[in-house]
Structures are given as structure tokens and as C-alpha cells.
Amino acid sequence: MSIFDSKYRDKHVSARIARAFFRISQAIKNMLWDECKLKSLTPAQIQTLLFLRYIRPDSATVNTLARSLSSTPATASGVLDALQKKSLILRKRKESDRRVVFLSLTYKGMNTIQKLEGLGYELQKIIEELTVEEQEVLLSALSKIERLLREKEYLLIAETCLTCCYFRLNIHLGAEKPHYCKLFNINLGEDEISRECPEYSELQM
Numbered sequence: 001m002s003i004f005d006s007k008y009r010d011k012h013v014s015a016r017i018a019r020a021f022f023r024i025s026q027a028i029k030n031m032l033w034d035e036c037k038l039k040s041l042t043p044a045q046i047q048t049l050l051f052l053r054y055i056r057p058d059s060a061t062v063n064t065l066a067r068s069l070s071s072t073p074a075t076a077s078g079v080l081d082a083l084q085k086k087s088l089i090l091r092k093r094k095e096s097d098r099r100v101v102f103l104s105l106t107y108k109g110m111n112t113i114q115k116l117e118g119l120g121y122e123l124q125k126i127i128e129e130l131t132v133e134e135q136e137v138l139l140s141a142l143s144k145i146e147r148l149l150r151e152k153e154y155l156l157i158a159e160t161c162l163t164c165c166y167f168r169l170n171i172h173l174g175a176e177k178p179h180y181c182k183l184f185n186i187n188l189g190e191d192e193i194s195r196e197c198p199e200y201s202e203l204q205m
């Protein structure tokens with residue numbers, strides 16, 4: 001009984017889909033490696049720069065990065081060491097708790113990320129060969145799979161606030177930070193709600 005056994009796959013649609021995911025993940029890795037060779041970065045380093053570009057600043061810690069990379073904190077620290085040597089990231093200790101270290105991009109790191117803006121575009125072009133209806137069906141199924149993977153703690157899904165169940169839009173109209181997060185009990189400004197948050201929980205309709 002294996003998804004790599006063609007006889008087994010013939011009898012199980014789910015096994016054929018699982019095998020397709022393996023192939024697609026390999027293709028994505030190949031695309032990422034092509035990009036890495038051009039930029040002299042490893043895939044984990046690119047993932048880390050992207051993580052720091054879009055994550056909420058107060059969630060930019062080694063532990064959250066490790067969850068995002070599906071690695072241990074020690075491995076994530078190794079990736080950060082390499083990026084720090086290239087002057088692409090900064091580590092800064094939290095004043096009120098010296099055990100917590102916040103991570104951020106340097107100016108050079110920000111510039112490097114801007115050169116990676118096209119990452120994923122090749123994959124998007126391939127997806128656009130599907131009809132709009134096919135894309136919608138695929139998106140709905142993939143969202144469900146992402147959610148299940150997250151529930152089983154295989155995947156960290158960081159998202160922006162708008163569709164989060166803890167988010168309250170414009171409850172302080174006219175204020176500098178008009179929005180509210182029920183989970184953290186804090187008010188949020190426009191810039192903060194456009195940052196990805198690892199505690200995001202999708203609003204169920």
C-alpha cells in the first residue's frame with residue numbers, strides 16, 4: 001500500500017492526488033533552485049527573507065521562523081547566521097524580555113527581497129492556463145488541504161487580518177489605529193493589518 005505503487009494509485013484517487021503533490025513540490029523546488037543560483041542564496045535563506053518581509057514585526061522571532069520553515073530553532077538560527085554574515089538581516093533583543101530576539105531585514109535585505117518579487121510568477125503563469133472555474137475549484141480544495149495541514153501542525157499559515165476571526169474592522173473610526181484584534185487585545189493601524197500574522201484564524205462563514 002503506497003502512493004508510489006501504480007496499482008494502488010489506480011484504485012485510489014486520493015493516492016493519485018498525493019503523488020501529484022509530490023511531483024508539484026519537486027517542480028517548485030526546481031524553480032526555487034533556479035532563482036537561488038541567480039541570487040547566491042539557498043531556498044531556506046530566500047524563505048527567511050520573504051518571511052521577514054511580510055510577517056508582523058512582533059512575530060518575527062526565531063521560533064516563529066522555525067515553524068514557518070518547518071525546522072528546529074537551531075536550524076533556523078543557522079540560516080539567520082548565514083544571512084547576518086551577508087548583512088541581510090538584523091537581530092535585536094526585546095527590552096522587556098532579553099530572551100526574546102526580534103528579527104528584521106536590513107536595507108540591503110530589503111533590496112534583495114525586491115529583486116525576488118518575480119518569484120512564483122512562473123508558477124502563476126502555469127496556473128493561468130486553467131480556466132477561471134478550474135482555478136476557483138482548485139483554490140477551494142487547496143485552501144481546505146492547507147487548513148487540515150495546519151490543524152495537524154505540518155504548516156504555519158500566516159495571513160493578514162481582514163479575514164481573521166479575531167479581527168474587528170474600524171471600531172475606532174477616525175483614530176490612528178481604527179481596527180482591533182480580539183486575540184491580542186490591541187488596536188491596529190492600516191500598516192499592521194497588511195502584515196502576515198502566524199496566529200491568524202480564518203473566519204468561518
Ligand code: SF4
Nearest residue numbers: 161164166167181197
Ligand atoms: S490574530 Fe488575527 S486579527 Fe489579530 S493580529 Fe493576527 S491576523 Fe490580525
